[in-house]
Amino acid sequence: MTLAEQLVGIAQRPKSEADLARAALHLLDWLGCIAAAQGSPAGQSALRFAGWSQLAEGVAPDARAEETAFVTGALGNVLEMDDLHRASLLHVGDVVCAATLAAALTRGVSGPALLSALVSGYEVAIRIGSAAAAQGYAPWYNSATCGVFGAAMASAEIAGLAHPADALAQAGMSASGIWQCRLDPGTGKQLATAQAARSGLVAAQLVEAGFTGPNRILEGELGFFAIYYPNADPHVVTAQPDADFAIHEVSFKPYPACRHTHAAIAAALDLAGPPPARVEVATYGAALTFCDNPAPETAHEARFSLQHCLAVALTRGAPGLADFEAAARADPVLADLRARITLCEDAGMTAAFPGQMGARLTLWSPDGAARSRNRATAPGDPEDPLSTAAINAKAHRNLCHGGASPEAATGLIEACHALPEARDLTPLRRALTRALTHGAADAPLC
Structure with a gap:
């Protein structure tokens, strides 16, 4: 056969x-x-x-x-x-x-x-x-x-x-x-x-x-x-x-954004609190290839921007459709936070891709204290x-x-x-x- x-x-x-x-x-x-x-x-x-x-x-x-x-x-x-x-x-x-x-x-x-x-x-x-x-x-x-x-x-x-x-x-x-x-x-x-x-x-x-x-x-x-x-x-x-x-x-x-951003968004929601002084995202290589865009100019680009998705999640909560439109992209609070988000590749996460699409988020407060959250999966995955x-x-x-x-x-x-x-x-x-x-x-x- x-x-x-x-x-x-x-x-x-x-x-x-x-x-x-x-x-x-x-x-x-x-x-x-x-x-x-x-x-x-x-x-x-x-x-x-x-x-x-x-x-x-x-x-x-x-x-x-x-x-x-x-x-x-x-x-x-x-x-x-x-x-x-x-x-x-x-x-x-x-x-x-x-x-x-x-x-x-x-x-x-x-x-x-x-x-x-x-x-x-x-x-x-x-x-x-x-x-x-x-x-x-x-x-x-x-x-x-x-x-x-x-x-x-x-x-x-x-x-x-x-x-x-x-x-x-x-x-x-x-x-x-x-x-x-x-x-x-x-x-x-x-x-x-x-x-x-x-x-x-x-x-x-x-x-x-x-x-x-x-x-x-x-x-x-x-x-x-x-x-x-x-x-x-x-x-x-x-x-x-x-x-x-x-x-x-x-x-x-659950979020109207590229799936490569979802684990990071979920980690940001898990770490809800005062606005951080800076943010680091460690994730797999494909997520960086698709979603590294600190200054999205369209709604489509914003849905593929880890920086924008995280800025929304950390300041507004779970992203909705309106959070990718022109008013949100021009919001000075979101723009300022996007500029303070850095991305890096995690070799282990890259090796686990595409079976896993994870991210690790670290937030630093103004006094230098750090909080971190690792997400191997995202809400909506079979495991969650x-x-x-x-x-x-x-x-x-x-x-x-x-x-x-x-x-x-x-x-x-x-x-x-x-x-x-x-x-x-x-x-x-x-x-x-x-x-x-x-x-x-x-x-x-x-």
Whole structure:
């Protein structure tokens, strides 16, 4: 059997009630992320591209699945609140949730079928991503290049394909997304995840129409790993085939900032007290590569600034969306503290990356006394999980930020939690329509 065929077998194992409930939480978290982002410049660009005035058009009964996957796939990472699997360096929900929801709404499947497909899609994306990230970051944006396989798997399961491995093969033929989008301003990341969501969905549609793909798309001499990730460890793809589903290893992000800042933010919140005279952060090398920016000029740059995130956490508490906007960036108190924060690499933390993304924070008071806090994990990681109530609260805030009324936000949260028992997706579609109808009379900003 090829790697793709073995992987399909692993992904399509029976799912438990706990697996389905976990998938419902990730779908809800992602829906909050895309709702909050629909009014952003990137969100507005995606909506204009589709000719939509609001995200609610993507869940209408006559919406085209490919278009819905593309537009919603563009929005999950805009505000940096998307879920993350550490070992694979994957923001899985950005791609897999977008494709799965689009496919499921078109097919009219049951709630359990939608959630089962999500679990399968997460499994495929994470296993391929973990093999690809065996040596850390590569020039490719894993969320897109590896995420497309998860989107294809979930879409194939929704469609009831007899040979889902062919969908993985077609997905591999369209895998794309290089990391230059990290180095230059713009919306390249949004295009990468949008294209991956749509390509995964289309891969399943092509197979349903009779297309077949290269069987050894993953392990072949000109296959995915050989060409994209020559340092990958393909054995990871099928290791521990009976392990718990990987969706349980995915982290939720409580703060709207790059995940590389989260352990440091948590350490700062642990050390709450008088403003320090100076601050030192010791962390792993990738965090410094991504997030060393003492003078961010945009909201996006501020979300990738350890200095700004820590200044906010130490003076204002847990960061929220407003803490990255122009007024916060220009706040002289935050600017002064950013200038007194130094960063350094910890070799042990670098060696533990990407399995761990930790930080050690040391604060010095004006009299020279030091306080320190080490964080190997961050809130939202499997070792320090967010409660269901906290995930619900995050989704509620994000849905309201995107234009939903408190009642509409609550309705969507309830509809997501009801999916494991839902015979069809009618209640979910209704709740989505109400919550994503921006500017509706019953949906004031909150």
